[in-house]
Amino acid sequence: MHYFYKMSLKTIVTSPLSGIALLVLLAALLLTFSPKFYTPQRLFSAEELALFNGTDERLPILLGILGSVFDVTKGKSHYGAGGGYNHFAGRDASRAFVSGNFTGDGLTDSLRGLSSTEVKSVVEWRDFYFKTYKYVGKLVGRYYDGQGNPTKYMKGVEAKAARGAQLLDKQKIEEAKLPSCNSRWSQDEGGEVWCDVGHPRMVQRPLEIALTGKMSKRCACFEESQLNQPGLEVYEGCDYHANRCKV
Numbered sequence: 001m002h003y004f005y006k007m008s009l010k011t012i013v014t015s016p017l018s019g020i021a022l023l024v025l026l027a028a029l030l031l032t033f034s035p036k037f038y039t040p041q042r043l044f045s046a047e048e049l050a051l052f053n054g055t056d057e058r059l060p061i062l063l064g065i066l067g068s069v070f071d072v073t074k075g076k077s078h079y080g081a082g083g084g085y086n087h088f089a090g091r092d093a094s095r096a097f098v099s100g101n102f103t104g105d106g107l108t109d110s111l112r113g114l115s116s117t118e119v120k121s122v123v124e125w126r127d128f129y130f131k132t133y134k135y136v137g138k139l140v141g142r143y144y145d146g147q148g149n150p151t152k153y154m155k156g157v158e159a160k161a162a163r164g165a166q167l168l169d170k171q172k173i174e175e176a177k178l179p180s181c182n183s184r185w186s187q188d189e190g191g192e193v194w195c196d197v198g199h200p201r202m203v204q205r206p207l208e209i210a211l212t213g214k215m216s217k218r219c220a221c222f223e224e225s226q227l228n229q230p231g232l233e234v235y236e237g238c239d240y241h242a243n244r245c246k247v
Contacts, residue, residue, distance in 0.1 A: 053090025
């Protein structure tokens with residue numbers, strides 16, 4: 001073994017490219033003996049990720065979202081101990097990014113029961129971390145298997161997020177056909193909606209239940225000839241032909 005290293009060093013020193021060869025050798029040694037968490041695309045277990053929760057200042061602060069793990073140490077004031085986002089450190093709490101539940105069962109990576117737009121929002125949060133922080137690896141479990149390959153659950157999440165994006169685009173196109181009401185609100189006078197042309201009516205947003213799991217309404221402006229359409233709701237206390245209503 002010693003003879004091998006002596007021969008290697010002798011070859012490097014006497015070679016015309018000795019400087020480059022020496023740098024390559026040093027780089028290889030550094031990669032071989034550097035701490036495990038600096039290895040590109042490291043696979044973490046949940047127990048390993050939990051060690052990087054900001055309580056040990058000798059370690060970087062890591063968080064997971066949809067199974068992707070990021071080094072957020074540069075945001076230590078937020079993600080470190082006592083920080084407002086410390087509940088995300090050392091775990092994958094994907095659901096909490098849209099639920100706002102930062103305690104107990106809310107700090108989970110499960111997106112079960114979320115709507116397509118909510119899933120889309122989680123994917124957008126993951127994209128934010130890719131753009132803002134250093135990506136360091138994957139969390140083995142719900143989203144990635146032991147070889148770092150996406151699971152069926154991950155593929156389902158991505159498909160649902162894509163469906164949410166499609167529905168949002170479709171809703172925007174549909175709603176663009178009917179101009180929205182103008183609106184304003186003040187503490188003294190309350191709310192008011194009005195139409196520069198036409199009459200304000202509340203209408204169902206038919207795609208909303210697919211997007212959010214809930215049915216909602218919006219205010220749209222209809223011309224006189226359109227007021228006999230089914231599903232149009234006059235604001236309470238507002239005249240049938242008024243173009244301005246208190247809400």
